[in-house]
Amino acid sequence: MAEVEHSKPDRTLEKSILKTWKGKSTKILNQCSNKLDMYTFPAEKISVSHYQKVTKENLKNIIMMGETGSGKSTLINAFINYAAGIEMEDPLRFKLVNHENESLTREISGYLIEDTFLEYPIMIWDTPEFGDGDEKIKQQIDDLFNIDEFHAICFVINPSVDRLTDTQKIIIDSIQQLFKRKAEMNTYVLARFGDEDCPKDISQSMKSKFPFDENCFFAFNNADLFKSKSERSSAAKQYWDITINSIIRFHNTLAHQLPFRITTETRKAIVKLFRITPDRNIIEKPKRTIFDEFVNKSTKIVKECIRGLDIYAFPAKKTSISEYKQSSSKNLRKIIIMGETGTGKSTLLNAFVNYAAGVEMDDPLRFKLVIDEVDSAGDQSISQTTDISGYLIEDTLLGYDIQIWDTPGFGNTQGIERDEMIKEQINELLKIEDECHAVCFVVKDNVNRLTDIQKYIIDRVLLFFGKEAKENIYLLATFGDGNRPEMLSALEKSNFPFDENRWFAFNNKDLFKNPSQRTECTKMYWEYTIDSIGKFFRDVDHQHAFSLTTTKAVIGDREKLKMNINAITSELDEALEIKKNSKENLMKLKAVKSKVENMEQFKKKVTAHTKVPVPTKNITTFCRKCTHTCHENCSIPNNSDKAGCWAMTDGYCRICPKGCKWDWHSNEPIIYKDEIVESEEFVKDDDKQLFDDATKELSICDKERVELERETAKAQENINKLLRQIKDQIQSLKNTAIQNYSLDMYKYFTTISEAEAKRGNQQKAIQYEKIAKQEQIQLQSESLTAESMMELAPSKIL
Template sequence: MCFSFNCDSKFVKKKMASSRTQERSKIKPPQKYLKESILVERGEPSVYALKLKKESETSPKYHLGKENLQIANKVIMMMGASGSGKTTLINGMINYILGVQWGDEFRFKLIDEVTGRNQAESQTSEVRAYVVNYQEGLKIPCSLTFVDTPGFGDTRGIEQDKKLVEKIREFFSIPGGIDHIDCVCFVVKASTNRLTAAEKYVFDSVLSIFGKDIKENIQFLITFADSQTPLVLEAIKTADVPCAKDGKGNPVHFKFNNSALFANNVMGDRESPNFDEMFWKMGIISMKTYFDSLSKLNARSLTLTKEVLRERKELETVVQGLLPQIKTGLVKLEELKETEQVLDQHKADMAANRDFEYEIPVTVKVKQDLSGAHQYATNCKNCKVTCHYPCWGTWDRLNRLCSAISFFSGKCNVCPSKCSASDHHNQNYQFKDEIRKEKKTYAELKKKYEHAYHGVMTAEQLIWHLSQEYIKVRENLFENIERASQSLRRLEEIALKPNPLSTPEYIDMLIASEEEECKLGYQKRIQLLKEVKKEAEIIQKIAKKEALLPEEEEMMSERGDKGKFRLIARYWKRRAMNILPK
């Protein structure tokens, strides 16, 4: 009797446990997440913010549900201009994935349309990854990671768009972050008949950070769509955006209309819910079509993309280092020319060994404090120049990781003397060159060079050494441009799209900067920048294997084994001989 009761008791307990398990399994994902979500707007339907868990304190990843490493994870990157409907589309996708029905009394939001934040975030305008971990009952058979980027092309202008591209670069460079990507999705409005300058710039800039192997995984998600052929397709083709193509030669695209996502779904006295329900059902079909297509895409490793990122960053650091060195060279050239004019005017004084006074522009090194901005710069203690700004930290032992330092040689790619990593320090200030007018005397000039070269110097030798000093600065500048050219050629081999800024265009930016700032002597520097641009155009032609003009061929052929400009040297020697008395 007792034995029989025990068996029955065990059987009953087992049956009850099985029943509870079955009941739990019958709870559909929408109801499960509804219990854990936060009500943000009461209505018909009410809107709830999904509760997400941050992967770690410093990670840009947020998880929905328990991580399941045994299930494949599809990664899609979402990009779109401000107002393109990107955030609403992502929210529409999450409602589809969780299985929300038209008649349900609730809708979910993964991201807020106004703030661009999820419930766990405190900062805006950052690249974030939202991982929807698979569980039984979801509408897709895998986990899904949304890489969400801030909207571009808003009223803050091109500078903000540049920051966006840098944030995307940083996101893909995070150790232990995203290691593959399944689809790069550009969200565009159906009615867009041409790409704006901001859209074209960001498209080209973002595509320039990806390897060529990603092309077939680039697709367009078209919002605010109807039954007509979207105008934006022609705009995409005109802009020649690299992407996957369908059998008709059109960019692979999917149409969405999310107008019914948060629409009132209670009939009442209105007939509009019937109309909204139709759009809801059309949206379900669009979502299913897209995710069925996504399941067939082959994932692309980000190994090549990270190589592009590394080389692009190195290139940009070198080009960034050109700016102060160009200006130093320009002022040095201005100093040389004005000194030459002074010497020309004082032939008789030099012949009689009489002293005279003159005024010339000079550059003075100053330290700009960065502590208030909580930023750091990598400075060379030998050359007294800033080689990389802003740089990531203050620990000198890791300065070989700075993009200005070659990881293999340990030498700096930016500073004039190409000093070693040990000569560089991460500091809370950067070096700036200030241009000032200073009074000099012929005696001081002569004494300076006699001290430097340990001997009495004739006037002819003096002007010769002045020209050599300029040639050295110019040579270093040319080597930097050559290095930029080598990186550009390499990037052309591996990058999907070239950087919108090539070297001549960069020098155009310097010219524009000089015109805007109007600092002392800017007109002469602009003229000299135009001369430097000619050399940059030669380098670009070499990179593209284009024919050179005869005078350009002469300039290139005059470069010696060590890269010295013998043509320029001979020019200055002739000038010196003409200036100085017999």
């Protein structure tokens, strides 16, 4: 951002403008002195809620922000006095912001300032101090950022020459992040110094503290702005010149500044500053006092000591999930550490406690929070942390207590059973905790692309949390080299919701190295890591904790979803078994039918006489015993009189084949006539028996077919019912969970299933295949139906 050359208007013009503004202004009687009058500057004051776009040509929109006590209001007043043409020796001053106490800015106010010698009108937006996070202020901030365009975001800070406060460090870190977002063209740092704080060479002093382009940095000293000549310090002229020159430089740059719109990312970074809690008024112990206290209450780990470096067990209160009790500390930050096996999680935690205890590089000792209980012979694929452990760390240099939860690494050589156990432990942890300040995901810095297992681990970790955790996810990169971690580019292409404000890189390579083996890079790595740890803990300090209520609900919903997924896979297994049985039944049915049809060739044609009933209206005499019509046109209708029928002699029938007694006969409305019928019969009795058996088997198979069709319909109904529940649960999780299932998890389990199968580990292959099937069901739940699932071959479903 090159500074534009611009000369200051002549004094004649200044006096003309000053006279005009004095005539429009009102004297503030209670703030006047014998030799210096105070006037209210007649700017139009506008609230955010009543703001309408001001159609002034070449208008510059400026946002002024700062922490409590930064001198923001006084600096705005200095800008106004410059715009009105005030010189140091003039007997009056203007006030735009009239606060006796500069921390009284409780709402966002806009001031339209025009007709000054700046040659352009300006709209100054004066905001509340950082840390004023009530709901009214948050709404005003949102309304403010809906304004179309801004020309300058100004951060007012009041730095001390000796040291920066924690809040100032946070502000500087955030401004640097804005620069990374390419907002640097419109972002300015305005540093207001006190009487004794202003160094002779401001630019040189600031370079070591504020790593910004000098064209974005402006220094001011307004100590004598509202003092009469008799009250001014001996350096008043120097301070006045410093301030006026900075104001001139600022406005010269602003005159040619192009407007910009505040992006969502920039908005988040700025809003976060308003949530910063002001620096706590605590009594700080000297760093070496805290260091000595930790040494005195620690125990030396003799077996881990090396020449020139003693190792001590850091005296944290260690706990397990089952034994955990909420701390009574009112100043506690809760941190969860997760990551892949081999990323250096445990070493990073050890670096954290050494920082917190005030250990310096040349000290002859180090602390260890995480102590290797099992010798893994240096195998990085085996996690040194076997169960989740909690560490309560108190009374350190941090100025607040921390509860760190160290979780075992995902993806080690112990397989999916181990990952499932870790998942269940994390679920239990999130159920017993009520809130969390930071969810930290540890990765290796020197990885430029994600492997299948890393994608799986990212998805696995994110599945735990509700959406409210998104703003509290941190990326901690180990093995850093000072540059932007290569892993960030890979994560940008994944579903990992990290924020540019919340990644920190470290290099703990020489943390526990023998002093005699240190290299010239040791100091560089040490300072690099200490700086990153400091930034991380300052950010966590000012981070708002997120409630785990939604996360608990997400865990509960996932458990229900898992039950339904297990149920549907069981139902699907049964349905596929039914489908298999149906296929077998169909093949058997065809075979039996073929067998029956083939046996027809062993039959021969035969003729036989048979009686065929023919209806009649005549009176007949019919023998029920012989099934024979003995008299077709009988004249005796009553059965009790049939002894007198023409066909009877001495009480017996002479016509029927068996000569039956007369009372076996009756009158029936049918006549049985003899006919010759052709049929087929087996030549051999054995063939007939085989045919009868086959026919019976065919009947059984057909009954099985009907039953299998009924079972198939029932299985499909059950699967469709479960699918509807799964779809509803997944939709619910989309609304509450930070992450849903992805194709990466399905690919991961499919790949390792195939790999295990090639190695001959069929049992493991089937296990991973089953998990892959469950992942696929969740991925494709919207399009799957029971019918479509059963139509696929088992291998395709898996």
